[in-house]
Every structure is written in structure tokens, then in C-alpha cells.
Amino acid sequence: MFKYALSILLLAFCQLSSAQKRSFEKNQKNYVNVGVETIKKLNKTSPLVLSEERVSLLKTIDTYSDPYSDLPFKEYLKKSEDEAEELEHKEPILYAYRTAFEKVLKEVKHTKVKKGTASVWMLYNMGFVIKTPSGCFGIDVDHRLAEQLAPYLDFLYITHNHGDHANLKLMAAMKHLNKPVITNFDIDNAPYFSTVATGYKIGNFTLQTDISDHLRSPELSNFVAVVRIDCGDDADNFSILHCGDSGFDPQRFKKVQGPVDVVVLRWGEARENEILGAGDGQVQTNYALLSHLIEMRHKPYPKGQASITQTLKHLPHVTCKNTILPFWGEMLTWENGELK
Amino acid sequence: MSKINYILLWAFFQLFLIGCENADDLLNQHLKDGPLVYAGKIKEMDAQSGYYRVRVNLFPTTDANRSHCVLTWNTQGDTKDSMRVDYNETNFDAMMGGYFKIVEFADLQGPLEIKAQNVDKFGNKSLVESISANIYGTDYVSALVNSPAKVSSKVDKVTFEERVGAVGNIISYEKIDGSFTPEVFVKDKNYLLVDAKRGGVVRTKTRFLINETDIDTLDVTAFLETRIPTNDGIDVYEALLQTSPFSLDNERLALLRQIEVFSDSFPKASFGQYLKAADEASVDMEYTTPILYAYGRAFDKLMDEVQDTEVAYGSVAVWLLYNMGYVVKTPSVTFGIDVDHRWAEKLEPYLDFICVTHNHVDHAHVKLMDAMNKKGKPVLSNFYTKDAKYYSKDAKNFTIGNIKIRTDITDHLRDPALPKFVTVFRIECGADAGNFSMLHCGDSGFRPTEFTKVEGPLDLAVLRWGAPRENDILGTGSGQVEPKYAILSHLIELRHDPYPNGQASISQTLKHLPGVKCDNTIIPFWGEKMVWKNGQMQ
Numbered sequence: 001m002f003k004y005a006l007s008i009l010l011l012a013f014c015q016l017s018s019a020q021k022r023s024f025e026k027n028q029k030n031y032v033n034v035g036v037e038t039i040k041k042l043n044k045t046s047p048l049v050l051s052e053e054r055v056s057l058l059k060t061i062d063t064y065s066d067p068y069s070d071l072p073f074k075e076y077l078k079k080s081e082d083e084a085e086e087l088e089h090k091e092p093i094l095y096a097y098r099t100a101f102e103k104v105l106k107e108v109k110h111t112k113v114k115k116g117t118a119s120v121w122m123l124y125n126m127g128f129v130i131k132t133p134s135g136c137f138g139i140d141v142d143h144r145l146a147e148q149l150a151p152y153l154d155f156l157y158i159t160h161n162h163g164d165h166a167n168l169k170l171m172a173a174m175k176h177l178n179k180p181v182i183t184n185f186d187i188d189n190a191p192y193f194s195t196v197a198t199g200y201k202i203g204n205f206t207l208q209t210d211i212s213d214h215l216r217s218p219e220l221s222n223f224v225a226v227v228r229i230d231c232g233d234d235a236d237n238f239s240i241l242h243c244g245d246s247g248f249d250p251q252r253f254k255k256v257q258g259p260v261d262v263v264v265l266r267w268g269e270a271r272e273n274e275i276l277g278a279g280d281g282q283v284q285t286n287y288a289l290l291s292h293l294i295e296m297r298h299k300p301y302p303k304g305q306a307s308i309t310q311t312l313k314h315l316p317h318v319t320c321k322n323t324i325l326p327f328w329g330e331m332l333t334w335e336n337g338e339l340k
Numbered sequence: 341m342s343k344i345n346y347i348l349l350w351a352f353f354q355l356f357l358i359g360c361e362n363a364d365d366l367l368n369q370h371l372k373d374g375p376l377v378y379a380g381k382i383k384e385m386d387a388q389s390g391y392y393r394v395r396v397n398l399f400p401t402t403d404a405n406r407s408h409c410v411l412t413w414n415t416q417g418d419t420k421d422s423m424r425v426d427y428n429e430t431n432f433d434a435m436m437g438g439y440f441k442i443v444e445f446a447d448l449q450g451p452l453e454i455k456a457q458n459v460d461k462f463g464n465k466s467l468v469e470s471i472s473a474n475i476y477g478t479d480y481v482s483a484l485v486n487s488p489a490k491v492s493s494k495v496d497k498v499t500f501e502e503r504v505g506a507v508g509n510i511i512s513y514e515k516i517d518g519s520f521t522p523e524v525f526v527k528d529k530n531y532l533l534v535d536a537k538r539g540g541v542v543r544t545k546t547r548f549l550i551n552e553t554d555i556d557t558l559d560v561t562a563f564l565e566t567r568i569p570t571n572d573g574i575d576v577y578e579a580l581l582q583t584s585p586f587s588l589d590n591e592r593l594a595l596l597r598q599i600e601v602f603s604d605s606f607p608k609a610s611f612g613q614y615l616k617a618a619d620e621a622s623v624d625m626e627y628t629t630p631i632l633y634a635y636g637r638a639f640d641k642l643m644d645e646v647q648d649t650e651v652a653y654g655s656v657a658v659w660l661l662y663n664m665g666y667v668v669k670t671p672s673v674t675f676g677i678d679v680d681h682r683w684a685e686k687l688e689p690y691l692d693f694i695c696v697t698h699n700h701v702d703h704a705h706v707k708l709m710d711a712m713n714k715k716g717k718p719v720l721s722n723f724y725t726k727d728a729k730y731y732s733k734d735a736k737n738f739t740i741g742n743i744k745i746r747t748d749i750t751d752h753l754r755d756p757a758l759p760k761f762v763t764v765f766r767i768e769c770g771a772d773a774g775n776f777s778m779l780h781c782g783d784s785g786f787r788p789t790e791f792t793k794v795e796g797p798l799d800l801a802v803l804r805w806g807a808p809r810e811n812d813i814l815g816t817g818s819g820q821v822e823p824k825y826a827i828l829s830h831l832i833e834l835r836h837d838p839y840p841n842g843q844a845s846i847s848q849t850l851k852h853l854p855g856v857k858c859d860n861t862i863i864p865f866w867g868e869k870m871v872w873k874n875g876q877m878q
Binding site for chain 2 (some may be wrong): 074171297298
């Protein structure tokens with residue numbers, strides 16, 4: 001009797017889970033898309049283990065992105081919901097882009113973060129979502145569907161006013177919900193606007209910014225606000241430094257220097273090491289995340305994009321014990337002083 | 341010892357001879373073409389960025405013989421290009437106090453090292469100086485982000501969010517006729533719209549001056565399209581105002597039903613939020629929410645008309661504001677009954693007194709009552725004790741100016757829990773109003789036994805929504821009235837859930853209408869005016 005009851009319960013649970021699957025995933029079976037298998041296999045690998053299989057899958061994804069970068073991607077972003085979704089079903093790289101969002105949205109909604117831990121999701125480009133037991137925030141979150149995250153974020157931080165970091169619809173949605181959007185460029189948005197190094201406190205989260213140039217361009221000498229966020233006791237004081245598209249000049253990192261649990265670098269090129277260390281304007285960390293991968297508004301490497309292949313070449317030279325290359329949609333968990 | 345000294349001396353002497361010879365050779369080598377001369381160098385130079393161009397500024401040292409400067413840079417790989425900058429008046433910027441040249445680059449963008457070397461009249465060259473310049477191009481511009489643009493709910497202006505580095509916006513918007521206005525550059529935060537098409541599009545592009553020293557502004561590549569808000573309620577309500585409550589034709593019926601659809605889709609919680617919101621936010625909601633457009637516009641219309649309408653001797657103007665709220669204007673007096681609205685207290689200056697049938701929020705507006713009381717104007721009720729003179733829980737008569745008022749006390753919708761809760765008001769407006777008389781029943785139970793003090797013939801009865809029991813007070817018996825006209829009201833009161841869960845729906849009221857025992861039964865809508873003249877309502 002008990003076995004029967006258990007079977008029925010299991011069946012009901014499966015039905016319920018399947019019913020909760022969002023319609024995009026359900027409709028995918030009506031399409032043929034080589035990206036599906038690649039992403040499925042990638043999702044079975046771990047960003048913490050750079051196995052041959054993972055490297056091979058990432059390089060495959062790199063090839064998916066080349067034909068869709070720059071103009072086709074910008075055209076796709078302008079399409080209606082139906083047209084965009086049709087492309088996401090058919091085009092491998094756009095499938096990866098869409099499913100990453102679906103995964104992050106679902107997990108952000110449903111993940112119960114244990115006390116003393118933090119969950120970190122890489123969404124796209126340099127966009128991250130971090131969830132602790134007491135709150136959830138995004139940094140440089142950009143995606144075609146980004147505004148759907150607004151109800152689940154307590155605040156949003158944006159390092160600088162470029163379209164691959166600042167998503168207008170998400171910003172508007174957050175403001176509509178009276179949630180903080182912290183920037184160095186949205187003049188009307190006091191008290192969450194500052195063009196100088198500033199500290200903020202939102203719930204259990206403590207933010208400290210410093211002002212940096214943009215990729216060492218003298219024309220953009222104060223364009224990027226890097227941010228260090230300390231997540232509070234209930235997340236075991238997990239801390240993260242997000243460097244945006246900064247020039248990685250230690251002189252511009254003095255307000256955020258010191259030990260930090262995780263640093264989000266760009267794509268790991270040599271000059272990014274200049275902020276890693278124990279000196280003035282440097283940070284000490286055991287975990288560095290490389291990002292800005294195949295941002296598709298840019299032309300393929302070497303004409304603008306940080307390609308996966310090139311980032312993999314940079315990785316071994318990053319002067320950090322654990323340098324990780326998470327891909328879109330992947331989640332990492334901070335627990336007991338380690339990223340898992 | 342002296343022998344050693346001799347040898348050393350001899351050795352030094354030999355070395356001296358050799359050295360002198362080499363020094364001669366070296367010197368001759370340098371002097372064979374004459375002395376080496378450098379032209380005066382560039383003391384200082386800098387570059388100002390532009391879009392596919394750069395302005396190079398040169399500040400040479402003083403050199404009477406200087407001729408020109410040669411700028412060189414790498415185009416691709418090792419391929420070089422160069423440009424000559426003559427030191428003449430044409431290339432001299434007096435304000436800056438130096439020479440300049442704008443160098444155009446058709447294909448180059450991004451960082452570029454530019455070297456500069458002076459040349460004098462004799463062809464002597466200076467030491468090479470170099471600077472790093474940055475050329476803006478499509479790659480850079482493609483990362484720029486437009487400032488969000490917000491269209492006001494009244495569709496009369498666009499407000500741009502301010503962004504660091506932005507110097508203005510280019511804007512074009514869709515007009516009612518479907519055409520787009522020419523693109524204009526706007527520096528201000530706000531831009532006025534004229535005849536903008538609701539549901540149409542505003543196109544904007546932000547212009548940036550990344551650094552103050554840049555020689556070009558940069559426009560974001562693509563336009564941002566912002567939808568102009570629509571409000572279906574505008575056309576429907578304005579069309580309804582063109583119809584008459586005295587003619588229940590198909591057009592009016594269709595419009596009333598459409599209004600009911602708007603109301604049904606507007607939750608009462610949202611109405612509550614609208615009532616509590618700040619004034620500006622409430623006005624925004626009126627322009628963006630169909631049913632609230634009707635609600636807000638009805639008030640504006642009534643306010644304007646109450647002030648502007650000159651009521652002829654012998655006639656009366658009657659407006660329905662909302663729910664069971666009426667404003668009545670005679671040649672000498674203006675009064676309100678059960679006036680309730682988000683903006684009701686603004687009516688105070690134009691009212692001489694108000695009657696409030698009972699203490700329910702959709703009939704009794706506290707702010708209006710207090711505003712009237714503060715000005716010493718009568719507030720007649722059975723609960724507002726602040727106005728002791730006009731407060732009575734029993735049937736009573738009042739006279740205010742030419743107006744005579746009789747009341748009676750009834751239950752609330754035959755609820756045994758609310759006996760003696762509602763005051764019904766019979767108002768005789770006096771000779772200058774053609775002796776117009778009206779009865780307002782509030783939410784009474786329409787029991788004739790409770791209408792004996794107000795019984796008799798009259799011109800106008802304000803019923804509720806025409807439910808069958810409301811006929812109980814219509815007739816010539818005791819406690820009955822005989823109106824020439826009956827008005828059905830309490831339509832779609834938005835604090836209630838849609839029919840059948842509280843509201844008197846328009847559809848249901850229309851169903852009741854034929855059953856009301858009064859030949860002239862009308863359903864006015866919010867904001868509509870009726871005029872009593874020569875014994876008729878029109």
C-alpha cells in the first residue's frame with residue numbers, strides 16, 4: 001500500500017515539475033538545434049573543473065557565437081518577443097543565451113540559500129546575480145529578458161553606462177518597484193548616484209566603490225565604478241569585488257583594496273593581474289572569475305569580443321590560485337570559505 | 341726604481357700619441373659634413389579626440405627658423421602615414437596660443453600613437469615627440485546607451501533622464517495624423533509634445549560629449565523608441581459625453597457597456613491605491629487608466645461647469661458627479677448631496693451647503709465636510725456632529741436661503757443591523773428655481789413607512805439602481821412620492837467588487853430601468869449635466 005502511495009506521489013511530483021517547466025523549454029522539442037546537446041553536456045560539467053570535455057564544449061560555443069555577433073545580435077535584440085523566441089529555438093548561441101536566463105531566473109526564484117552561504121550566478125557578459133539568506137542583488141545584469149529579474153532582486157549595481165552592462169528595461173523595472181539602482185551615471189537617481197568613491201548600505205549588504213578608467217582609455221578616465229560588496233553575517237561575510245571594464249590600475253582600486261573572497265575580472269589579460277597582490281590598491285583573493293565572454297554586441301575576436309579561446313589562453317597566467325571560467329547560466333556556491 | 345719610472349713614462353707618452361690621433365679622427369668624422377644641428381623641438385603637444393578624427397595641438401619652442409611639423413602614425417601594421425603642419429597663421433589658434441591640425445582618419449579608430457617632428461627652413465629636424473590619441477569610431481559609439489525618455493500621462497511632454505556626459509537628445513515623435521515630426525536636438529530635460537499620437541512612438545537618441553576637450557559629440561547609433569501611453573477610456577468617455585442621458589440609443593448603450601468593461605478590469609485595490617496616492621501620481625493614473633480617466637474627467641468637467649454655468653431664472657442645473665453624488669445649482673444657491681470624489685474638497689468654494697445621507701465612504705467625503713464646516717457652511721447629516729446645527733438623527737426641516745429641506749430617517753438597504761442609518765432629503769429649491777423639488781434616497785431601504793415625512797409629488801427622485809423594491813416608494817399612497825423624473829445611480833462604484841459581488845453594474849441597472857414605475861427614468865453617467873426648465877428635464 002505504501003509503495004503504491006509513494007508511486008502516486010512521485011508521479012504527481014513529476015507532473016507538477018513538468019507543468020512548472022517554462023513554455024520555452026517545452027516548445028524546444030519542436031525544433032532542431034545543435035546547441036541543445038552542447039549546452040546539455042556543458043551543464044553536466046563544472047566551472048570549477050576545466051576538463052578537456054569542458055574546454056572542447058566551450059570552444060564549440062565560441063564557434064556558435066561568431067556568425068551571430070555584432071549586427072545580427074543587435075537585430076535580434078530589436079525583434080518582437082515571438083520573433084526573438086523563434087530565433088532562440090533555432091540558433092545555437094541564442095539558445096544558450098535564452099536557456100541561461102531561464103536557468104538563472106528559475107534558480108534565483110527557487111534556491112533557498114543556507115545560512116552562512118551565498119549563491120552566485122553568471123548570467124551573461126559581466127552580469128552576475130548573488131543571493132544570500134537575506135537578500136539578492138545583481139551586478140551589471142544585462143539580457144534581453146533582464147527585467148523579469150526585477151521582482152527577485154533587492155538592488156542592482158551597474159559599473160558603467162555601456163549597453164552591455166546597463167540594461168535600461170531592468171533599471172526601469174527596478175525603479176518602478178522602488179528598488180535601489182546604484183550607478184555613477186544616472187544623475188536623477190539620488191541617493192544611489194555618485195561619481196566619486198562612495199559607500200552604501202542596503203539591508204545586510206555593504207557596498208564600497210572606487211572610480212576607475214575604462215580599459216585605460218584616457219578619454220574615459222572616470223568612467224567605471226568598481227564595487228566591493230560585503231554580504232553580511234548570514235552569508236558568512238562573503239565578499240565580492242566586481243571590476244567592470246576597468247583599467248585595473250591599482251591607483252584606482254585603493255578604496256576597495258584588501259582581502260576579498262571573489263574577484264570578478266574581465267577576461268584575464270595580463271594587466272588585470274596588476275590589482276592582484278598585497279600592495280597598495282591591490283586585492284588578495286583565492287578566487288578569480290573571468291567573464292565578458294563572447295559579448296555579442298562586439299565583433300568577434302580580435303575585433304572587440306573577449307573570445308572564449310583567448311580567455312582560456314589568459315587563464316593560466318592569472319595570478320590567482322583558483323581562476324574560474326563560468327559560462328552563462330552557471331551557478332557557484334560559496335560555503336565554508338570555498339567556492340563550489 | 342728610476343728604470344721603472346722611465347718605462348712607465350715612455351708607455352704613457354706612447355698612449356698619449358695614439359689617443360690624440362684617435363681623437364682627431366673622431367672629431368674629423370663628425371665635422372666632415374659640418375656641425376650637427378637640430379631644429380627647435382616641440383615643447384608641448386596634445387590631442388583632442390573626435391569621431392574618426394583627432395585635433396593635434398602643437399606648442400613648439402621658439403625657433404626663428406622653424407618651418408613645419410611632420411606628424412606620423414601607423415595605419416595598419418608597419419604602414420605609416422603622415423601629414424605636414426605648416427607653422428603659419430592658418431594653423432595658429434590665437435586663443436590656445438599654439439598651432440593645430442585636424443587629422444581625419446577614414447578607417448582608424450581607437451588608440452593611436454602620433455609622432456611629431458619639427459623641421460626648420462634648412463631642413464634640420466628636431467627630436468621626435470609623441471602622444472597617444474584616441475579616435476572615436478563606430479566600435480566605441482556602439483557601446484553608448486540612450487537616456488531613457490518618459491512620456492507624461494497627459495502626453496504633453498517628454499522628460500529625459502539625465503546621464504553623465506550627455507549634452508542633449510535628438511527627438512522625433514509620432515503625431516495624431518501618423519506623421520513624424522522632424523528630428524530636433526534638445527538640450528533641456530523636458531520637451532513639449534503637441535498633438536502626439538497615443539499609442540504612437542517617440543524616437544530619441546542621446547548625444548554625448550565624452551570629454552570636454554573632445555572636438556566632436558557622439559550620437560548613440562540607434563534610436564530609442566518609447567511608446568506614447570494610450571488610454572482607451574479617453575475616446576470612449578468623450579464619445580459618451582456627446583450622447584444624451586435622455587436618449588438611450590444603441591450608441592450610448594454600447595459606450596456605457598464599454599465603460600463597464602473598463603471598470604470591471606480595474607480592481608478595487610487599485611482604486612484604493614489611486615485614492616491614497618500623491619496628487620501627481622493620481623493624475624498620472626487618470627491619464628493612463630481608462631475608468632479613472634472617466635472618473636477624473638467627470639470632476640474636471642463638473643468643476644468647470646459649476647463655475648461657468650449661469651442658471652436662468654426658473655431653472656436648475658443638476659450634475660451627477662460619481663456614485664450617488666450630485667451637485668445642484670439654482671439661480672441663487674449651489675449645493676451638493678452625497679458628493680464623494682478623490683478631489684471633492686476642491687468643490688467647497690462653489691457650494692453653499694451639502695447634504696450627506698449616511699456615514700459610508702462612498703457617500704460621505706470627510707475632507708469636503710470638514711472644508712465646508714471650516715468655512716461655516718452647512719453640512720446636513722445624521723452623523724457629522726461637528727456641525728451641530730444641521731445634525732439630526734430624527735426627521736427634521738431646514739431652511740437655507742431659498743431652499744427648504746425636509747428629511748426622514750430610514751434603514752440602510754433594509755439591513756436590520758442598520759436601522760435609522762440613512763437620512764433621505766427632500767429639497768424644494770424655491771421660486772427662482774421654478775419651485776424645482778427633488779428627493780435623494782441615498783442607500784435607503786425604500787420602505788414607505790420611512791418616507792412619510794418626504795412623501796408627495798415632486799419633480800425628480802434620485803433612486804439607487806432601480807431594483808424592484810425601490811418602486812415601493814413610488815406612488816400616491818402614504819410614504820410614497822410621485823416623481824416626474826427618476827434617476828438611477830450608484831453605478832459601478834469602484835470601491836465595491838464588480839457585480840454581483842457588490843457593485844451596481846451598468847448592465848444590471850439597465851435591466852432594472854424598464855421596471856421602474858416612472859415614465860421618465862434616466863441613467864446619467866459621471867460628469868453629465870441635466871437642466872430643469874419649464875417643468876421638464878433636458
